[in-house]
Amino acid sequence: MIWFGQPEARECSDLTEAGWHVRTAGADAGIREHERGNVVLLADLRRGDARVLQAMRQLMADRPELPWIALIPPGAPAQRPQVRRILQGCRDFFSAPLDLPRLLVALERASGIPSRAAVAAADLPELVGCSAVLAVVAASLRKYAPIDLPVLITGETGVGKEVAARVLHRLSARAMQPFVAINCGALPLNLVQSELFGHERGAFTDATARRIGHIESAAGGTILLDEVGDLPLDVQTNLLRFLQEGVLQRVGSSRPIEVDVRVMAATHLDLEHAVAAGHFREDLYYRLNVLRLQIPPLRERGDDVELLAHRFLERFRERQACTVHGFESTALRAMRQYTWPGNVRELRNRVQRAAVMAEGALISTADLALPTDAPVRGTPVSAGLGVSRALAEREAVAACLRECRFNISECARRLRISRVTVYRLCKKHRLELQELRAH
Numbered sequence: 001m002i003w004f005g006q007p008e009a010r011e012c013s014d015l016t017e018a019g020w021h022v023r024t025a026g027a028d029a030g031i032r033e034h035e036r037g038n039v040v041l042l043a044d045l046r047r048g049d050a051r052v053l054q055a056m057r058q059l060m061a062d063r064p065e066l067p068w069i070a071l072i073p074p075g076a077p078a079q080r081p082q083v084r085r086i087l088q089g090c091r092d093f094f095s096a097p098l099d100l101p102r103l104l105v106a107l108e109r110a111s112g113i114p115s116r117a118a119v120a121a122a123d124l125p126e127l128v129g130c131s132a133v134l135a136v137v138a139a140s141l142r143k144y145a146p147i148d149l150p151v152l153i154t155g156e157t158g159v160g161k162e163v164a165a166r167v168l169h170r171l172s173a174r175a176m177q178p179f180v181a182i183n184c185g186a187l188p189l190n191l192v193q194s195e196l197f198g199h200e201r202g203a204f205t206d207a208t209a210r211r212i213g214h215i216e217s218a219a220g221g222t223i224l225l226d227e228v229g230d231l232p233l234d235v236q237t238n239l240l241r242f243l244q245e246g247v248l249q250r251v252g253s254s255r256p257i258e259v260d261v262r263v264m265a266a267t268h269l270d271l272e273h274a275v276a277a278g279h280f281r282e283d284l285y286y287r288l289n290v291l292r293l294q295i296p297p298l299r300e301r302g303d304d305v306e307l308l309a310h311r312f313l314e315r316f317r318e319r320q321a322c323t324v325h326g327f328e329s330t331a332l333r334a335m336r337q338y339t340w341p342g343n344v345r346e347l348r349n350r351v352q353r354a355a356v357m358a359e360g361a362l363i364s365t366a367d368l369a370l371p372t373d374a375p376v377r378g379t380p381v382s383a384g385l386g387v388s389r390a391l392a393e394r395e396a397v398a399a400c401l402r403e404c405r406f407n408i409s410e411c412a413r414r415l416r417i418s419r420v421t422v423y424r425l426c427k428k429h430r431l432e433l434q435e436l437r438a439h
C-alpha cells in the first residue's frame with residue numbers, strides 16, 4: 001500500500017505485521033511500474049497537507065481505477081468541498097482514531113486480495129463471513145458435499161440455508177446436474193402432491209397435460225425442500241417412500257418411476273417439536289436428518305455483519321448508479337448491535353434500501369431505518385421482560401403466518417386475534433408479508 005501522508009510508527013508496524021508492504025509518499029507521488037494493478041492507496045487527510053492533497057487529486061484524475069481509502073480527522077472535515085471530492089473517489093474512509101481491524105478488512109476488500117474470511121473458506125465464495133461459527137459451517141459443507149446422503153439444514157429465516165444447499169450441490173459430484181429449490185410452504189395445499197411428484201393427463205380436473213414434478217426435474221442432481229415442515233402428512237408419506245426406494249409415482253398413475261436425486265431439506269421450525277406434536281412423521285424425520293447442518297443466526301456471527309454489509313453495498317454499486325461508498329462508523333456500530341431477526345436477508349434489504357436513501361457518500365444509521373423499539377444485541381437482560389415478550393410475539397406471528405401459508409384469516413383464527421390485529425402486529429414487528437411470501 002502507498003500511504004499518502006505520514007503514518008505513525010505503530011500504524012506502520014501493525015500493517016507490516018498483518019502482511020502489508022507500506023510505502024509512504026508525499027507530493028512527488030507516483031505509481032511505480034511493479035505496483036500497477038497491485039496496490040491500494042491510502043489518503044491520510046488527518047493533517048491536511050495541501051501539497052499531498054494536490055498530488056492525490058492529480059493521481060485520482062489520471063488513474064481513476066486505482067483503489068483509495070481515506071483517513072480523516074474526527075469532526076466534520078468531510079464538509080469541505082476539497083475533501084468531499086476526494087472522499088467521493090475513495091472505496092472507504094475512516095475517521096481517527098484508526099480502527100486497525102476495520103482498516104485491514106477495507107484494505108483486503110479494496111485490493112481484491114482474499115480476506116481472512118475468504119482464505120478460511122477458499123473455495124466457498126458464496127459464503128461471505130469470517131466468524132468462527134461460519135468456519136464450522138464451511139468445514140461441515142466440505143465434509144458433507146461428497147457424501148450422497150440427505151442433509152437437513154436448520155436455522156432461522158434468512159440465515160443462508162439455501163446458500164448452504166447450493167454450496168453442497170456445487171461441491172458434490174452432481175454439480176453439473178440440476179439444482180432445484182422448492183419452497184414447500186409456498187405450494188398451494190391441493191397441488192403439493194402433483195407439484196413434487198408430477199401428474200398424468202386427466203389426473204384431476206385441471207390436469208390437461210402430463211406434467212413432470214420438481215423431483216423428476218432435478219434428476220441426476222439435487223433437490224432442496226425448503227420449509228419441509230410445511231408438507232402435508234400425505235405428501236410426507238410419499239416423500240418417505242421416495243427416499244427409501246428411489247421411486248415415485250406421478251399423480252394419476254400407478255407406474256413407479258426411478259429417479260436419482262439427492263434430497264436436502266431445510267427448515268426454520270423445530271422439527272423435533274413438530275414430530276412430538278404429530279405434525280411431522282418421525283420416520284421421515286430420521287430419513288432426512290442423516291447429516292445435520294445448523295446455520296447460526298447473524299447476531300451470533302460478530303464481524304460478519306460488517307463484512308456482509310460491505311459486500312451487499314459493493315454488489316449494489318456494481319449494478320446500480322450509486323454515489324454511496326461506505327458506512328458511517330455510527331451506522332456500523334448500530335448494525336453490530338442490532339439483533340437482525342430477518343438475518344442476512346434483512347441485512348441485504350436494509351443495505352440496498354439505505355444505498356438508495358442516503359444523501360451523502362456514506363450510509364448513516366438513519367438510512368438503515370433500524371427499528372428504534374427493536375431489542376439490540378447485548379442488552380436483553382437489561383432491557384427486561386418487555387424485550388423478550390416482543391421477540392416471542394414476533395416469532396409467534398411469523399411462524400403462524402408461515403404455517404397458514406400467509407392466509408391472514410386462518411392465522412387470526414389460530415392466534416385467536418382479529419385480522420386487523422394480525423396486520424397491526426406485522427406492521428409493529430416489520431414483518432413484510434410480501435417479502436415473507438416470496439421466500
Ligand SMILES: Nc1ncnc2c1ncn2[C@@H]1O[C@H](COP(=O)(O)OP(=O)(O)OP(=O)(O)O)[C@@H](O)[C@H]1O
Pocket residue numbers: 126127128129155156157158159160161162163164226266268308344345348439
Ligand atoms: N453467508 C452469506 N454470504 C452471502 N450472502 C448470503 C449469506 N447467507 C445468506 N446470504 C444471502 O441472504 C439471502 C437469504 O439467504 P437464503 O435464502 O439462503 O436464506 P434461508 O435461510 O434459506 O431463508 P428462508 O428461511 O427464508 O428460506 C440471500 O440473498 C442470500 O444470497
